Amino acid sequence: xxxxxxxxxxxxxxxxxxxIFGVTLLCGVPLGLPIAFCSMSRFRAVKAVSKVxxxxxxxIPLMLQIFIIYYVPGLLFKFPMFSYMDRFFFLNYGLSDAGxxxxxxxxxxxxxxxxxxxxxxxGIESISKGQYEAGYVLGLTKSQIFRHVILKQVIxxxxxxxxxxxxxxxxxTALANCIMVCEIIKQAKELAANKAMVWPLFYTGxxxxxxxxxxxxxxxxxxxxxxxxxx
Amino acid sequence: MxxxxxNDIKKDFGKTEVLKxxxxxxxxxxVLAIIGSSGSGKTTLLRxxxxxxxxxxxxxxxxxxxxxxxxxxxxLSDEAIRQNRxxxxxxxxxxxxxxxxxxxxxxxxxxxxxxxxxADQIDKQARRLLEKVGLSDKLESYPYQLSGGQQQRVxxxxxxxxxxxxxxxxxxxxxxxxxxxxxxxxxxxxxKDKDTTMIVVTHEMDFARSVADKVIYMADGVIExxxxxxxxxxxxxxxxxxxxxxxxEHLY
Numbered sequence: 001x002x003x004x005x006x007x008x009x010x011x012x013x014x015x016x017x018x019x020i021f022g023v024t025l026l027c028g029v030p031l032g033l034p035i036a037f038c039s040m041s042r043f044r045a046v047k048a049v050s051k052v053x054x055x056x057x058x059x060i061p062l063m064l065q066i067f068i069i070y071y072v073p074g075l076l077f078k079f080p081m082f083s084y085m086d087r088f089f090f091l092n093y094g095l096s097d098a099g100x101x102x103x104x105x106x107x108x109x110x111x112x113x114x115x116x117x118x119x120x121x122x123g124i125e126s127i128s129k130g131q132y133e134a135g136y137v138l139g140l141t142k143s144q145i146f147r148h149v150i151l152k153q154v155i156x157x158x159x160x161x162x163x164x165x166x167x168x169x170x171x172x173t174a175l176a177n178c179i180m181v182c183e184i185i186k187q188a189k190e191l192a193a194n195k196a197m198v199w200p201l202f203y204t205g206x207x208x209x210x211x212x213x214x215x216x217x218x219x220x221x222x223x224x225x226x227x228x229x230x231x
Numbered sequence: 232m233x234x235x236x237x238n239d240i241k242k243d244f245g246k247t248e249v250l251k252x253x254x255x256x257x258x259x260x261x262v263l264a265i266i267g268s269s270g271s272g273k274t275t276l277l278r279x280x281x282x283x284x285x286x287x288x289x290x291x292x293x294x295x296x297x298x299x300x301x302x303x304x305x306x307l308s309d310e311a312i313r314q315n316r317x318x319x320x321x322x323x324x325x326x327x328x329x330x331x332x333x334x335x336x337x338x339x340x341x342x343x344x345x346x347x348x349x350a351d352q353i354d355k356q357a358r359r360l361l362e363k364v365g366l367s368d369k370l371e372s373y374p375y376q377l378s379g380g381q382q383q384r385v386x387x388x389x390x391x392x393x394x395x396x397x398x399x400x401x402x403x404x405x406x407x408x409x410x411x412x413x414x415x416x417x418x419x420x421x422x423k424d425k426d427t428t429m430i431v432v433t434h435e436m437d438f439a440r441s442v443a444d445k446v447i448y449m450a451d452g453v454i455e456x457x458x459x460x461x462x463x464x465x466x467x468x469x470x471x472x473x474x475x476x477x478x479x480e481h482l483y
Contacts, residue, residue, distance in 0.1 A: 128327075130323060130325060130327040131327060131329070133283055133323070133327065134323065134327035134328075134329070136281075136282075136283060136313075136316060137281050137283065137316055137319070137320065137321040137390075138316075138340075138341035138389070138390075138393060139313055139314075139316050139317040139341060139345055139393065140313075140341060140344060140345070141313060142309075144344050148340065148344060149329055149340075152331045153330065153331060156331070228373070229330045229331045229332075229373045229374075229375065230330060230373075230375040231330035231331070
């Protein structure tokens with residue numbers, strides 16, 4: 001195999017990595033909000049449930065969570081839905097691992113939503129009481145205060161920790177190969193097993209590095225754009 | 232008839248009784264100065280008037296309209312309280328400007344969200360108010376770029392933009408460097424006219440004496456003494472007032 005062929009083969013895997021990255025952000029970023037609000041709820045039961053969920057999700061390895069999501073429907077309910085999905089997509093569209101990718105997406109989205117929720121909570125709680133009171137005495141409603149006064153200050157404060165998580169996320173996608181999802185590392189391992197080529201495994205690092213470089217630039221711009229005010 | 236009538240307001244935080252039955256009235260255009268040592272309940276009283284704290288009992292009436300009655304649930308709903316707040320304005324000790332908005336936007340935000348007037352009118356009014364507080368050249372500045380005195384003047388303009396019937400100041404110069412208090416006090420003094428009713432909680436005795444029409448001295452959650460500045464400062468009847476005023480004089 002030539003260098004270009006290897007690159008193309010690895011790129012196929014990296015597209016899956018990027019897919020996991022993109023969908024996790026798309027689902028995890030909004031899903032984190034209700035979890036954050038529940039963690040701050042006045043109702044103790046709601047707060048307790050949300051705290052326990054966050055504790056569990058942050059408390060066990062993401063790899064184990066992927067196994068749980070993937071195997072539990074079959075083991076507990078005799079309904080291995082992700083294997084069925086795999087077979088369905090293979091027979092109809094010739095895709096080998098679509099069902100397992102769905103399992104990974106679910107596990108990643110829940111996991112990252114919990115981490116994001118803690119970042120949101122920290123950001124929201126760091127805004128001074130005076131900002132709310134200033135809104136109240138101006139006759140604004142609670143939701144107006146949140147949308148027009150609090151939100152942007154929270155976003156400014158959470159950009160650095162969010163950037164950190166986002167950069168971690170692209171590297172975490174490698175965990176998907178624990179259930180044989182063909183992301184980039186799995187592709188490289190395939191080459192090692194079938195073609196006795198070890199160097200592509202190390203070459204995958206370049207893909208990650210380039211993407212993280214791009215992310216760093218974009219996130220840095222976002223941070224700079226929001227630095228026009230100080231709170 | 233008094234513009235503002237406060238009757239028998241009581242408030243406790245757990246076991247501490249902070250306000251033990253406060254009653255007073257204020258005529259339209261009057262300036263009331265509330266003085267007293269820390270912990271006497273001045274700030275809590277002001278926060279009760281702006282419904283940032285809900286009194287446990289008592290009534291608040293503005294312009295003949297009963298806004299709050301501690302024994303009437305209907306005046307305690309979130310929406311009723313929000314509406315009632317519009318009768319009062321509050322300028323905070325530490326300004327609490329919105330950092331992500333520039334000076335002009337800080338003043339226009341609430342009238343815009345509350346749809347008080349067409350946008351161009353709100354804008355014009357805000358510019359006029361900012362001119363009044365001497366900040367016409369800072370419209371585009373963000374709060375962090377301003378001095379404390381300038382920030383407080385923006386906060387005053389922001390409060391005025393909603394045309395409150397009673398404008399309250401909670402120690403408006405206490406967070407300022409001494410050389411900046413003058414500009415804020417001058418602005419407050421400049422607001423005094425027959426239509427502007429103000430309540431100022433302050434430690435600036437000279438200011439209270441020269442600007443106020445009425446002075447309340449609070450101690451331990453009660454009004455210890457109330458009267459014209461000449462009465463309270465010139466011939467205090469209560470021993471507590473006398474000793475408080477003696478204490479403040481020693482500072483100078």
